[in-house]
Amino acid sequence: MLAFLTRSLAQRLLLLVIISILAHSVVHLAPGEPSQVDPSNPRMKPEDIARIRAAFHLDKPLHLQYAYWMRDLFTGELKSFKDSQPVLPKIWRRFLNSLPLFLCATLIVWSLSFPTGIQAALRRGSIFDRSTTFLAYALISIPGFFLSYLVILWIVDTFNVPVIGMRTFGMESAETSYRWMDRVWHLVTPSLMSAIGGIAVLSRYVRSQMLEVIGHDYVRTARAKGVVEDQVIYSHALRNALLPFITMFGLMLPGFIGGSVIFEQIFAWPGLGRLGYEAILARDFPVILTLNFIAAVLTLAGTLLSDILYSAADPRIRL
């Protein structure tokens, strides 16, 4: 176990270095520099541009820029190009905003897709199975923002509540219960929208996993010896079908950053994805690179976590 941990940690650190170098070169080699964000401004003289470039180390060769970035990142000195705010606290604030959205969406995904998937597998070929299959495919085939706009319009028309942003402006003096309901509306709608893809994919996966397990011999044996059907399904079959989903816990982590750009943009939610989008628009290299770096760390940590969880849950696997 210890040997496995050290080996995989070392491997992952190496991967991380390669990823950061790759990301750094992609971002820096692409045309378009922060100093050129406002090319039509007549007040930008060549010497100003040179000064900006020097201040951001943009005039240095690439490997030195990489070294500066790494040094600043780990000493916490890294500053955004756009507003000279320290990057890490900036990301941390946005992370705290993204967290409730992510947790709520995850909760919706897991609590809806498991019952659906299991039922669909148990009644394979039934109308329920076929309609949920079709629905799942329809849901992942809709452009996210198309559906979101329709849902926003529907909610605003039917319930007369605003759902854009994190809270309604001017509600600060309202009663606590009203304020809470307001927060709930603002949180649940974007969570549901970003959960939809996940529900569709996960329920299909649960279904196929259940189908596979139900075909196994030990399920037949359990039935043959007269175990009650519910117990066969939920304590014999489901427990084995659950194993692969443990790995999904780990693999969900990176969805934090990449998956949320569109929905945070639609719902004007000041989270990580939107921070990344704004940083891209402003050519704010430190923020882009650091977000990418964090995403890579999350992915690697996620895969490690899922390996460990898997071995903890499945006695047949020894690390």
Next chain:
Amino acid sequence: MAISNVVESRPQQALDAPSEGPLRELWKSLKRDRLAMTGIVVLFLLMIAALAGKALTEWTQILDPATVRLTDKFRPPMARAAAEDLPVASRPPLGRYWLGTDELGRDVLARMLQGSFVSLSIGFIAVGISIIIGITLGGVAGFYGDLKFGPVSVDGILMRFTDVMLCFPTFFLILTVVALLPPSIYNIMIVIGLTSWMGTARFVRSEFFSLKEQDFVVAAKALGLPERRIIFRHMMPNALAPVLVSASIGVASAILTESALSFLGFGVQPPYATWGNILSDGKDFIFDAPWLFFIPGLSILVVVLAFNLVGEGLREALDPRLRRGLR
């Protein structure tokens, strides 16, 4: 039933005809899947629409998607064109705007037809790139994986590289690159292709690993066939069928990615029309001209759904475990 059929017909086939290729077998079991067949029909119609649309919008005057008619802004679908105010050259087909007009009086039908070709080619070229990379890397890792350069094997290098690529948050990476590069339709195709090959590579690699041990490959090696022939003639066709699944689903997700990029303003730039940018332009007029929003939105839904259903049908047809459970 399917199994017993295959078992019974094997010896005869071996005697008088070359056995059915994996692709034909696939087609047979696909034909039983009603959803997948519907998907195939929709896709077939779409191909015709895209090709016809390309021809009509390029060469005919009445379906020119770039014709601006400022007198006929925001006409609803089926509206009659104000014929007397328009020059003959910019009159719509049969004097009607079958799908309405947009904020510049451009015919939505013409733009949708042009967009169908552009959207489809984004999907196909992106997936083509990702499949070529995936098959090459996966095939090399699977076939030459045991070769060693010092302490590291070929398989190790290639798969670690795949892991690296999997670590990037894909959509964020696409967004970064597309935003930094000069806007062009080819960049979008290439970037989507370059960021989506990892699944295919892993698939092909594991497929090659198991094929390498199988008798017919060992026999081919023992006969002294050149490696080129073993790889392309004997192993590749057997590894190719599962790639079809990821290709079909890949086209679907490429079309969705393009529309998401359009929404964020990094999509295909005008004058090209794609379904994604018609939709994202249309969202500003959702109250005044809902057809500008619903027509492209529902079209994307239908087409992406068709690709997904075909992909799922292929997956079910390919998965022997599911086939056994079926009957």
